[in-house]
Amino acid sequence: MIIGVLGPKGTYTEKAARQWIEKKELENEAVLEYCADIQDVFFLLEDGGCDIGVVPMENSIEGSVGVTMDMLMEGEAHIIGETVVTIEHCLLSRGKKEDIKIILSHPQGIGQCRHSLKEHFPDAELRTTGSTSHAAKLSTEFEEMAAIASPDTAEVYGLNIVMPDIQDRKHNHTRFVVITKLDDDELKDKLKSDDPDIAYKTSIIVYLDRDRPGALYSILGEFAKSNINLTRIESRPSKKVLGDYVFYIDFEGNISDAIIKDAIYNIEPQVGMLKMLGSYPEFDSHCESN
Ligand SMILES: O=C(O)C(=O)C[C@]1(C(=O)O)C=C[C@@H](O)C=C1
Helix, strand or coil, X not given: CEEEEECCCCXXXXXXXXXXXXXXXXXXXXXXXXXXXXXXXXXXXXXXXXXXXXXXXXXXXXXXXXXXXXXXHHCCEEEEEEEEEECCCEEEECCCHHHCCEEEECHHHHHHCHHHHHHHCCCCEEEECCCHHHHHHHHCCCCCEEEEECHHHHHHHCCEEEECCCCCCCCCEEEEEEEEECCCHHHHHHHCCCCXXXXXXXXXXXXXXXXXXXXXXXXXXXXXXXXXXXXEEEEEECCCCCCCEEEEEEEECCCCCHHHHHHHHHHHHHCCEEEXXXXXXXXXXXXXXX
16 A cells, blocks of 8 residues: 655654554554655655545644645545644754754745744744755755754654754644545545544545635534534635635534434535545544544
C-alpha cells in the first residue's frame, strides 16, 4: 500500500501518516512516497501513483490550509480518515543563534511563529519552502540559515536546535485528512472499521448559487432541526467573482445513518452544488495521543 505524503523525510505530514498507519495496523504493508508539495500528493493519488494520501487540513493557530481545501473541491479525492498531530516548532540551524540571517519554513510554519520571529529575529529575512523538512534540508547548506521545523527533523538532517518552542502559542495542533480516490471501493472496504462504537464525522462542500437572505441559515437549520452537531464551517472563495463563496461543513455522524441521509436530502434542493467528501472515524483525542 503506497501512501503519498509531503516530503522530504521529516515533515509533520509524515508524522501524521505514521500515526494513522499505526492506528490501522498497516505497518507491514505501508510504504511512504514523498511528494514535493501538497498538490503533488493529490496528483499522485489521481494518477494512481499511490493508494492513499495524507494532507494537512487546518491548524489551531494559523487556520485552514487553502491548497488542501481547493484540491478537495476540484479533484476526485475522498476523505476516509483524520488524525491530529501536536506541533512543536523549533528553530534549527547548523550555526549559532547570532549567525542567523535567513529563516525558512512552510508558510504555515512561518504563520504559526510570526510574533516570536518578530520578537527574536526582527531583521531576519523570512523565506517560504514546500515543507518544514525542506527548510531543514536547505539549512544544512549555510550557517546563516535556520529552519522552523520539528525536533525530530533536527535529528534527520543533523541540525542543532537553536531555539525550542518558537511557535506563538504553547498549544499547537494540526488536523490532517487521509484521502483515497473516490471510486476505490475495495480499499475503502478494507479500511472500514467494524467497531460499532466508533464515532463518525462527515465532510461536505456546498455552494449556495443564489445570494439570498437566510440561504446559509436555512441549510444550517436542517442540521439544527435534526440535532446534528457541526464541528467546523469554513468558507473559501468560489473563484468566480469577489465575494462569492463555497462552504466546507463538517458534522458528527455517518452518511449511512438515516438522520444524516435525511438532512442531506433536505439540503440538496436548496443549494447549487453539494459535494460529499466522505464519512470517516472521528479522531479521538482521549484515546490517541502523540
Ligand atoms: O511542512 C510540514 O512539515 C507539513 O507537514 C505541512 C504543515 C502544514 O501545511 O500545515 C503541517 C503541519 C504544520 O502545521 C506545518 C506545516
